Amino acid sequence: xxxxxxxxxxxFDGSGQTRPAYAEYCRWYDEQPAEFLRRKNSEADDxxxxxxxxxNVYGEDAAEERLIPFDMVPRIxxxxxxxxxxxxxxxxxxALNSFLYDLYHRQEIVRAGRLPARLLQSNDAWLANMVGFTxxxxxxxxxxxxxxxxxxxxxxxxxxxxxxxxxxxxxxxENRETMMGMFPDLFSRIAVESVSNYPxxxxxxxxxxxxxxxxxxxxxxAVLTPGIFNSAYFExxxxxxxxxxxxxxxxxxxxxxxxVQMRTTxxxxxxxxxxxxxxDDYLDPLSFNPDSMLGVPGIMDVYRSGGITIxxxxxxxxADDKAIYSFMPDIVEFYTGxxxxxxxxxxxxxxxxxxxxYVLDNLAELVVKEVHGSGGYGMLIGPxxxxxxxxxxxxxxxxxxxxxxxxxxxxLSTCPIYTRAGLxxxxxxxxxxxxxxxxGIDITPGGLTRVALKKGSLVVNSSQGGGTxxxxxxxx
Amino acid sequence: MLGRTANGLFWMFRYLERAENTAxxxxxxxxxxxxxxxxxAEAEWRSVIATLGLQRAYDAAHDGYDAQSVWNFVLRDPSNxxxxxxxxxxxxxxxxxxxxxISSDVWEAVNDNxxxxxxxxxxxxxxxxxxxxxxxxxxxxTQVHGAFDGSMLRDDGYHFSRAGTFIERADSxxxxxxxxxxxxxxxxxxxxxxxxxxxxxQVLRSVAGARVYSWLNAGKIExxxxxEFLVLDDRFPRSLAFCRNALRDCLAALARNHGVEGxxxxxxxxxxxxxxxxxxxxxxxxxxxxxxxxxxxxxxxxARAIAEDYRFHA
Numbered sequence: 001x002x003x004x005x006x007x008x009x010x011x012f013d014g015s016g017q018t019r020p021a022y023a024e025y026c027r028w029y030d031e032q033p034a035e036f037l038r039r040k041n042s043e044a045d046d047x048x049x050x051x052x053x054x055x056n057v058y059g060e061d062a063a064e065e066r067l068i069p070f071d072m073v074p075r076i077x078x079x080x081x082x083x084x085x086x087x088x089x090x091x092x093x094x095a096l097n098s099f100l101y102d103l104y105h106r107q108e109i110v111r112a113g114r115l116p117a118r119l120l121q122s123n124d125a126w127l128a129n130m131v132g133f134t135x136x137x138x139x140x141x142x143x144x145x146x147x148x149x150x151x152x153x154x155x156x157x158x159x160x161x162x163x164x165x166x167x168x169x170x171x172x173x174e175n176r177e178t179m180m181g182m183f184p185d186l187f188s189r190i191a192v193e194s195v196s197n198y199p200x201x202x203x204x205x206x207x208x209x210x211x212x213x214x215x216x217x218x219x220x221x222a223v224l225t226p227g228i229f230n231s232a233y234f235e236x237x238x239x240x241x242x243x244x245x246x247x248x249x250x251x252x253x254x255x256x257x258x259x260v261q262m263r264t265t266x267x268x269x270x271x272x273x274x275x276x277x278x279x280d281d282y283l284d285p286l287s288f289n290p291d292s293m294l295g296v297p298g299i300m301d302v303y304r305s306g307g308i309t310i311x312x313x314x315x316x317x318x319a320d321d322k323a324i325y326s327f328m329p330d331i332v333e334f335y336t337g338x339x340x341x342x343x344x345x346x347x348x349x350x351x352x353x354x355x356x357x358y359v360l361d362n363l364a365e366l367v368v369k370e371v372h373g374s375g376g377y378g379m380l381i382g383p384x385x386x387x388x389x390x391x392x393x394x395x396x397x398x399x400x401x402x403x404x405x406x407x408x409x410x411x412l413s414t415c416p417i418y419t420r421a422g423l424x425x426x427x428x429x430x431x432x433x434x435x436x437x438x439x440g441i442d443i444t445p446g447g448l449t450r451v452a453l454k455k456g457s458l459v460v461n462s463s464q465g466g467g468t469x470x471x472x473x474x475x476x
Numbered sequence: 477m478l479g480r481t482a483n484g485l486f487w488m489f490r491y492l493e494r495a496e497n498t499a500x501x502x503x504x505x506x507x508x509x510x511x512x513x514x515x516x517a518e519a520e521w522r523s524v525i526a527t528l529g530l531q532r533a534y535d536a537a538h539d540g541y542d543a544q545s546v547w548n549f550v551l552r553d554p555s556n557x558x559x560x561x562x563x564x565x566x567x568x569x570x571x572x573x574x575x576x577x578i579s580s581d582v583w584e585a586v587n588d589n590x591x592x593x594x595x596x597x598x599x600x601x602x603x604x605x606x607x608x609x610x611x612x613x614x615x616x617x618t619q620v621h622g623a624f625d626g627s628m629l630r631d632d633g634y635h636f637s638r639a640g641t642f643i644e645r646a647d648s649x650x651x652x653x654x655x656x657x658x659x660x661x662x663x664x665x666x667x668x669x670x671x672x673x674x675x676x677x678q679v680l681r682s683v684a685g686a687r688v689y690s691w692l693n694a695g696k697i698e699x700x701x702x703x704e705f706l707v708l709d710d711r712f713p714r715s716l717a718f719c720r721n722a723l724r725d726c727l728a729a730l731a732r733n734h735g736v737e738g739x740x741x742x743x744x745x746x747x748x749x750x751x752x753x754x755x756x757x758x759x760x761x762x763x764x765x766x767x768x769x770x771x772x773x774x775x776x777x778x779a780r781a782i783a784e785d786y787r788f789h790a
Contacts, residue, residue: 049587049591050584050587050588050591051580051584051587052572052583052584052587228569228572228573233572237572237575237576240576241575241576245576246478246576247478247481247575247576248478249480251480251790252478252479252480252790254790262478263478263479263480263787263790264477264478264479264787265477265478265479265482265632265636265730265734265786265787266734267787
């Protein structure tokens with residue numbers, strides 16, 4: 001079987017031969033009776049439903065909960081590939097933290113003329129009250145998700161940095177649990193790096209970032225969730241549960257005696273490290289959105305006076321901006337003094353006149369994204385859009401060019417998914433999860449593989465009909 | 477533990493208990509209606525609605541008390557916001573709220589049963605399906621309690637959960653008893669007179685006590701014995717005395733763990749003095765109805781005090 005659009009397929013080479021990474025898996029697959037695979041495929045859904053791994057879809061009935069479709073064919077990465085990737089990821093994450101520190105301090109990179117000041121001024125995620133403040137341990141991005149795409153045997157690109165609040169790690173963990181439950185024999189035949197200690201590593205990483213007010217003993221870590229109607233509530237509860245942390249909502253918290261404290265049955269108790277899954281805007285109604293019911297009035301004052309660690313630090317979203325992204329190769333070089341190990345995807349900033357002209361001329365071939373967008377919303381994929389969609393998007397682009405960047409439509413790699421008719425190639429990406437603490441940078445081998453389930457589709461977002469796969473990094 | 481989480485556990489188990497008790501009540505009425513004439517059957521369904529405190533909402537939506545209208549109203553009708561389907565929704569959303577303080581076994585038992593029951597109650601329940609639906613609701617309670625006993629750490633969360641269970645259960649038993657007493661024994665002069673044993677058997681059935689009562693009393697059905705059994709027999713897990721004992725143990729454990737007593741402990745002691753050493757004769761003398769009303773009020777006051785003492789709300 002050959003990838004039908006000529007793109008690089010990770011399982012089969014151009015002549016239909018199985019690539020070495022998948023050799024043992026394919027041998028196993030071919031030994032399985034078709035009926036067994038069919039049964040396992042439907043069991044997977046039941047198992048996810050029973051565990052309650054669902055997400056709520058915005059704009060639909062509040063009670064509506066959906067499963068992210070799971071594909072039972074693993075995505076496999078060799079030990080060598082992973083070593084190269086993780087070196088590049090580590091370098092990028094190191095640069096991101098130095099960059100954020102610099103942005104909120106002396107802005108050397110702007111002074112050096114390597115980044116235009118206007119990018120910061122126009123950046124919605126920029127937080128003036130982070131200026132001059134250094135978070136505990138100097139860490140801004142405690143948890144980072146780096147979105148990677150692949151186009152060839154050695155061609156990996158960074159598509160996006162998620163420095164704000166990357167989600168999806170619970171799927172990485174549950175996908176593995178599900179695979180081990182369904183196919184134990186596979187794991188005895190193939191040595192796969194474990195991912196299951198991620199929650200422990202996260203707990204350790206967070207506990208290493210205690211604030212100055214920490215009084216000793218065991219640090220109190222809490223996960224702040226917007227509540228049970230949030231689309232990622234399952235993940236928030238899952239992580240809190242696995243870490244042995246409290247799962248708190250804004251209404252549980254209050255500033256008492258200069259600390260952020262949670263209302264327990266024994267009275268108020270201070271929190272040392274808050275892993276918040278609430279956006280900056282909602283974090284503190286006194287500092288940001290005054291209508292927010294999700295945050296804690298006064299938490300920013302406590303933060304700035306050393307009473308609590310907030311992970312990730314407020315204001316890190318600056319780095320998620322796609323206009324900033326286009327400068328990442330410069331940023332990496334500026335702070336690490338090294339050439340970037342992982343390349344960016346070529347990016348045209350529509351704010352530049354020449355780039356805009358090029359983009360307008362080539363809309364039908366390009367992918368155009370909003371600078372602050374995420375989740376696959378508000379983007380144009382030229383090659384799969386109709387003339388009318390392109391014309392409508394052109395209007396938006398001309399009205400607000402600063403708001404957009406454009407990239408070539410990548411020949412994203414494929415990996416087969418299981419269908420009733422057999423294996424069928426689908427496009428995918430990869431989001432490894434990276435933990436940062438004063439003790440170092442810790443990358444869990446693998447990550448979340450998102451896969452477009454529709455034939456030919458390049459959009460892997462779960463909100464747009466994407467699914468997930470278990471991601472294997474092979475042991476040497 | 478967070479006050480909000482304690483509240484979640486407390487209400488998760490109250491709703492679970494309420495759903496199970498409601499199913500038992502319907503089951504008993506169903507059986508009763510099958511063995512009686514039409515007029516008695518209608519009175520029976522009417523008393524189910526009255527016991528559940530749904531009279532006004534039901535009358536606003538329906539003209540008569542036919543069996544299917546009543547059980548559909550109680551089980552799933554959107555015009556009854558306290559229907560069993562909504563109770564299971566509340567069990568699950570409270571379990572989600574308290575997810576980090578319950579074991580995976582408990583969560584999966586809740587989630588599994590919710591999926592099953594929510595699907596069953598998404599359509600009107602017909603004559604042939606109702607038995608199966610009521611059975612599924614009862615088994616949901618059994619499965620969650622089983623997972624709970626076998627896998628939960630015996631810490632504060634355990635005691636808040638049990639406090640919810642026994643407050644709700646006592647409330648339910650007291651209401652069922654009060655409703656039947658009121659219907660059947662409007663004045664003291666009836667006490668001891670020849671009874672409609674079918675009605676009393678039905679009371680016992682709706683608290684899952686019919687078989688065990690007959691076994692204890694050699695099949696002799698009489699008001700005094702039944703009241704003694706349901707109020708004072710602390711061996712029977714749905715009696716008022718049993719629920720009070722269990723609640724007392726939960727509160728004592730919470731006081732030990734927290735190192736301090738709250739207003740709920742004072743109320744509990746006060747309530748204890750009203751029921752301990754009481755004989756069934758004394759209850760009848762002062763009036764069973766009066767006794768039950770007082771019991772219900774104290775039960776509710778203890779529940780409010782628990783929420784207050786343990787900071788359930790901001």
